[in-house]
């Protein structure tokens with residue numbers, strides 16, 4: 001992760017949505033004399049960012065919780081007052097597909113405008129078979145509307161819904177619903193590429209997570225976990241054990257968990273925006289993970305409760321300033337490793353021959369400016385499969 005392979009004075013040749021060639025500009029202009037040129041004006045061109053962890057299908061934002069948190073109320077108290085995840089669940093269940101689509105599209109356009117060309121989107125605010133399928137169908141429709149590359153993840157195991165919490169055998173009943181009803185429905189419609197579970201004490205236990213993800217694996221889905229966010233409970237170890245594509249959050253991962261992830265093919269996806277927004281003084285041990293040899297990815301965790309940002313470069317700022325990654329490591333975490341966290345690394349996340357022409361152009365002269373101008377929006381254009389996805393009003397484009 002220490003070498004992002006930065007080169008200067010080059011051009012990129014794109015044929016049929018795929019990068020054919022990267023080389024000195026004059027030579028490429030001769031070799032592809034019939035091509036349509038786009039002058040990037042000496043700016044920084046990067047692989048389009050891969051945001052491998054979002055909860056972008058939701059109804060109303062939950063801005064009222066920010067002040068409550070600042071005044072000292074904890075998550076349990078906010079939930080008792082009707083906030084938290086269950087507020088988003090109540091809200092989403094009341095909305096139909098068209099309404100959710102209308103809300104999600106502009107939010108994802110904002111993400112694209114920050115340089116993101118591939119985005120993973122989870123369900124998880126439905127928590128009934130119908131409402132989870134509804135959310136996943138919205139994700140599929142977004143993929144038909146926006147040029148961004150969308151990766152759908154089924155997160156029926158985001159939380160135990162309130163109507164099951166009060167039942168005597170509610171937990172096991174809900175796990176049974178997930179495995180016996182929801183998963184077959186999702187799989188038979190081909191609505192998700194991954195299954196994810198919120199594995200955390202008080203939400204889904206290690207054993208429940210193993211049950212759900214083992215069934216998902218049999219149904220042909222890739223696996224993801226929300227793991228070790230608040231407490232080290234063995235989530236990272238479970239991710240490696242069951243061959244998960246990624247283990248996400250990891251702010252409380254143990255030393256043993258770091259070692260196990262480093263020896264596995266599971267990507268460690270870190271979400272520093274969440275910890276910052278919640279006002280936590282702790283961040284995931286990114287340095288220790290990278291130094292141990294783990295593949296670290298960065299993502300926004302875009303969601304209405306704990307990380308309402310669509311600004312991907314801001315996450316890169318946190319990667320350098322809070323996680324203490326180098327700029328090269330941050331770039332790799334935002335592109336190559338983000339793609340690996342979605343099993344797309346063989347054709348997404350690099351500016352190299354054979355890779356999809358997913359590109360983002362920034363109004364900067366040096367790649368180190370991307371995390372430096374923090375909170376700024378300097379992405380002037382993105383392309384997905386060679387097709388313009390987002391273009392700002394910059395004249396030369």
Ligand SMILES: [Zn+2]
Pocket residue numbers: 053055226301
């Ligand atoms: Zn999440």
